[in-house]
Amino acid sequence: MTLGRWLPLVIFAALALLLAAGVWLSRNPNREALPSPLIGKPAPAFSLPVLHESGRLVSSAELRGAPYLLNVWGSWCPECRVEHPVLTRFAETKRLRVIGYNLKDERVDALRWLEQFGNPYWLVLVDYEGKQGIDWGIYGAPETFLVDGGGVVRWKHVGPLSDAIIRDQLLPQLTALDGRQ
Amino acid sequence: MLPVHILPELGQVTLILALLVAVSQAAMPLAGAQRGRDSWMAIARPAAYLQLVLVALAFAILTHAFVVQDFSLRYVATNSNSLLPMQYRFSAVWGAHEGSLLLWALILATWTGLVARFSQRLPAAVISRVLGVMGLVSVGFLSFLIFTSNPFARLLPAAAEGRDVNPLLQDPGLIIHPPMLYIGYVGFVVPFAFAIAALLDGRVDARWLRWTRPWTNIAWGFLTLGIALGSWWAYYELGWGGWWFWDPVENASFMPWLAGAALLHSQAVTEKRGSFRAWTLLLAIATFSLSLLGTFLVRSGVLTSVHAFASDPARGLFILIFLGLVIGGSLLLYALRAPGTDGDAASAGTPFVAASRETLLLANNLLLVAACGMVLLGTLYPLLADALGLGKISVGPPYFALLFVLLMAPLVLLLPFGPLTRWQREQISRPLAMLLPWAGLALGIGIAAFFLAPYGRWKVAAGLVGAAWIVAGTLRFVWTRFSASGNRFTAEMLGMTLAHTGVAVFLVGALLVEGLAQQRELALRPGQAVELGRYVFRLEGVERLQGPNYIADRGSVRVLRDDAPLTTLHPERRSYASGGQVMTEAGIAPGINRDLYVALGEPLGGGAWAVRVHIKPFVRWIWAGALLMALGGFVTAGDRRFRTARNRVAADSELEPASGFNVDDLQPEVVRR
Numbered sequence: 001m002t003l004g005r006w007l008p009l010v011i012f013a014a015l016a017l018l019l020a021a022g023v024w025l026s027r028n029p030n031r032e033a034l035p036s037p038l039i040g041k042p043a044p045a046f047s048l049p050v051l052h053e054s055g056r057l058v059s060s061a062e063l064r065g066a067p068y069l070l071n072v073w074g075s076w077c078p079e080c081r082v083e084h085p086v087l088t089r090f091a092e093t094k095r096l097r098v099i100g101y102n103l104k105d106e107r108v109d110a111l112r113w114l115e116q117f118g119n120p121y122w123l124v125l126v127d128y129e130g131k132q133g134i135d136w137g138i139y140g141a142p143e144t145f146l147v148d149g150g151g152v153v154r155w156k157h158v159g160p161l162s163d164a165i166i167r168d169q170l171l172p173q174l175t176a177l178d179g180r181q
Numbered sequence: 182m183l184p185v186h187i188l189p190e191l192g193q194v195t196l197i198l199a200l201l202v203a204v205s206q207a208a209m210p211l212a213g214a215q216r217g218r219d220s221w222m223a224i225a226r227p228a229a230y231l232q233l234v235l236v237a238l239a240f241a242i243l244t245h246a247f248v249v250q251d252f253s254l255r256y257v258a259t260n261s262n263s264l265l266p267m268q269y270r271f272s273a274v275w276g277a278h279e280g281s282l283l284l285w286a287l288i289l290a291t292w293t294g295l296v297a298r299f300s301q302r303l304p305a306a307v308i309s310r311v312l313g314v315m316g317l318v319s320v321g322f323l324s325f326l327i328f329t330s331n332p333f334a335r336l337l338p339a340a341a342e343g344r345d346v347n348p349l350l351q352d353p354g355l356i357i358h359p360p361m362l363y364i365g366y367v368g369f370v371v372p373f374a375f376a377i378a379a380l381l382d383g384r385v386d387a388r389w390l391r392w393t394r395p396w397t398n399i400a401w402g403f404l405t406l407g408i409a410l411g412s413w414w415a416y417y418e419l420g421w422g423g424w425w426f427w428d429p430v431e432n433a434s435f436m437p438w439l440a441g442a443a444l445l446h447s448q449a450v451t452e453k454r455g456s457f458r459a460w461t462l463l464l465a466i467a468t469f470s471l472s473l474l475g476t477f478l479v480r481s482g483v484l485t486s487v488h489a490f491a492s493d494p495a496r497g498l499f500i501l502i503f504l505g506l507v508i509g510g511s512l513l514l515y516a517l518r519a520p521g522t523d524g525d526a527a528s529a530g531t532p533f534v535a536a537s538r539e540t541l542l543l544a545n546n547l548l549l550v551a552a553c554g555m556v557l558l559g560t561l562y563p564l565l566a567d568a569l570g571l572g573k574i575s576v577g578p579p580y581f582a583l584l585f586v587l588l589m590a591p592l593v594l595l596l597p598f599g600p601l602t603r604w605q606r607e608q609i610s611r612p613l614a615m616l617l618p619w620a621g622l623a624l625g626i627g628i629a630a631f632f633l634a635p636y637g638r639w640k641v642a643a644g645l646v647g648a649a650w651i652v653a654g655t656l657r658f659v660w661t662r663f664s665a666s667g668n669r670f671t672a673e674m675l676g677m678t679l680a681h682t683g684v685a686v687f688l689v690g691a692l693l694v695e696g697l698a699q700q701r702e703l704a705l706r707p708g709q710a711v712e713l714g715r716y717v718f719r720l721e722g723v724e725r726l727q728g729p730n731y732i733a734d735r736g737s738v739r740v741l742r743d744d745a746p747l748t749t750l751h752p753e754r755r756s757y758a759s760g761g762q763v764m765t766e767a768g769i770a771p772g773i774n775r776d777l778y779v780a781l782g783e784p785l786g787g788g789a790w791a792v793r794v795h796i797k798p799f800v801r802w803i804w805a806g807a808l809l810m811a812l813g814g815f816v817t818a819g820d821r822r823f824r825t826a827r828n829r830v831a832a833d834s835e836l837e838p839a840s841g842f843n844v845d846d847l848q849p850e851v852v853r854r
Contacts (some may be wrong), residue, residue, distance in 0.1 A: 022567075
């Protein structure tokens with residue numbers, strides 16, 4: 001019985017510990033910005049179905065020849081909504097192909113999401129189970145990869161893109177790519 | 182006359198003064214009550230009033246800054262701009278973190294002022310402790326404001342133009358949603374403060390408990406309204422046609438609601454019968470703690486959600502420490518001082534056997550608390566997985582919906598028995614015999630619905646059986662009260678009847694809309710139509726519209742029922758000038774038995790538009806049910822017994838608690854014979 005009176009406090013202590021861990025994790029905004037081991041290496045080979053055309057598969061080989069931006073998103077992801085206007089503005093500049101990587105989503109939800117907020121993507125690939133995403137080292141959404149025309153990963157960003165990140169990080173990368181070609 | 186441009190500095194000073202007043206409101210009366218010094222205790226009330234005046238002044242100054250658009254304040258510049266219509270300038274005050282925290286502080290000060298005003302007949306030591314505890318909570322929130330979230334921080338040189346308030350929040354529903362929600366959240370501070378006062382005092386007096394019951398009911402009623410408003414807003418504004426998403430922020434408000442519902446019932450038992458004292462105290466602490474936890478989750482940036490405020494680790498840390506002190510301290514006090522472990526008869530209340538109303542209310546409490554724990558677990562599980570390095574996991578609606586239904590089904594089953602069952606000891610066959618015909622009726626309705634429903638038959642049948650069962654059982658109770666002459670039907674019973682009927686109405690809405698909703702999504706060119714059930718929706722055209730701070734595509738959709746024109750709906754797709762965010766405004770034709778709902782998607786080229794059409798049967802019943810529940814809370818709070826009880830406290834303030842119970846106001850008298 002006396003133990004029972006302490007139980008609420010014990011439960012709360014465990015909860016507080018968890019929340020403290022949460023605060024500690026969120027203190028460090030770069031916690032996920034580990035340099036991707038993929039950078040400078042060829043992008044993993046994949047073959048994925050296309051959201052808007054059921055039955056069609058697109059492979060990594062088909063995308064070679066010109067650089068593309070691979071943006072991981074899902075209709076379940078609140079931060080993707082935050083990122084969406086930024087990505088749309090960038091896609092409208094037509095600097096390169098922006099390819100959507102729809103992660104662990106229901107087809108209907110994904111289509112509805114794009115219909116509601118607008119579709120900035122040149123092409124949307126579907127990874128329903130998230131299996132091929134493991135090869136990319138994708139933690140969640142949103143994440144963005146820059147792949148050059150030779151199929152090599154040049155840059156990666158975890159979390160929502162902002163205008164500042166595009167200006168300060170992505171555009172210099174693109175300029176460097178242009179120089180290389 | 183003060184020059185207007187130094188008003189914000191005055192606001193800052195006012196807040197600091199309010200903090201100092203809160204410190205004295207906490208320290209002096211608490212110490213005075215402990216040592217029995219009347220002059221120290223006498224500080225409590227004036228301090229509570231003074232604090233209210235100061236916080237209200239600070240709030241008024243911030244509102245003034247929004248109305249005159251003083252962009253030299255960082256908070257104003259970030260959360261409004263010159264295009265913002267006047268009514269949204271008022272609501273923009275609480276549109277982001279700093280201002281909503283100030284609103285929270287204002288509501289806390291208001292509740293404190295009201296407690297000070299309406300507690301004239303409580304013993305000085307009790308009210309000193311209560312106001313002192315409320316002062317402590319206030320110290321926490323005011324320091325949070327002043328040290329981490331100052332709404333009066335300057336932006337010099339002043340911005341020429343402000344950013345905009347989040348377009349999601351530019352909506353009439355959202356003007357009143359946060360105040361309602363906060364009145365509810367913060368209102369639970371009253372039972373909390375009484376619980377702490379009781380623990381400090383070392384005894385739980387049923388008369389003081391009776392005094393807190395209306396406060397709990399009112400707070401819970403407001404919280405119900407706040408949650409319902411939020412759900413209604415999501416329904417028409419997000420354009421998805423859904424009404425509940427199990428989003429972390431929704432969960433944060435739902436947890437105190439569940440705990441508060443348990444608290445309402447357990448308070449009634451403790452007040453009338455003296456049982457469950459320790460449990461009632463624990464629930465009072467838990468309910469307010471969950472309100473604080475909700476604040477933490479929304480503002481610390483620990484969880485991500487559509488609603489999340491801009492996060493800041495310093496703030497997260499501050500609230501966490503505050504949470505640890507308030508909740509940890511309360512639970513420590515509970516562990517050390519809670520009644521009921523000494524085994525003395527006085528603290529155990531009137532004994533009862535397994536078949537009794539006490540047992541039913543205990544089951545009610547356990548189910549509600551289990552549901553609350555389930556929501557807490559689901560909300561925090563992604564964080565736990567993240568902290569343990571298990572990767573990012575999201576817990577979706579399927580988990581919540583399944584477990585919630587499993588936990589609420591027995592609650593619905595047991596609900597009609599509660600009011601009809603006697604306190605202490607009951608023969609199970611008696612309420613069973615009273616309810617058996619009604620159970621048969623409910624089952625009959627369910628079977629008929631099962632075979633008549635075109636689809637979704639399980640959900641439709643379940644919803645109607647549950648609703649019919651609750652309504653019939655509740656009416657059976659009302660009839661029992663009225664059939665015997667000389668029986669009183671108190672406001673408390675009326676409130677209970679309203680709230681329980683609300684549960685039934687909610688069930689009809691929730692399950693029928695789940696089972697029977699129809700939707701089509703397709704591309705329409707102007708002139709084309711889509712048929713759904715008995716309705717035809719024809720897209721007449723889409724026009725460009727210039728709003729005060731947005732550009733909208735406004736569709737005109739003609740609706741025909743059985744080929745007769747019914748109405749024209751105007752769904753909009755707004756693009757806000759400042760952030761480029763696109764918002765949908767659904768076109769809705771509301772009705773008691775169905776809503777017609779049209780949302781406009783993106784242009785698809787060639788003049789075609791993505792259009793989504795829903796028929797939502799009985800969806801309004803969801804919010805009507807919530808309204809009834811809230812009304813039930815308010816009506817119960819108005820029961821005369823709670824007012825006369827205060828007189829009795831004055832007359833009997835020397836009485837020992839054990840004799841203070843008012844035996845059994847709810848027991849059907851017809852049964853006693």
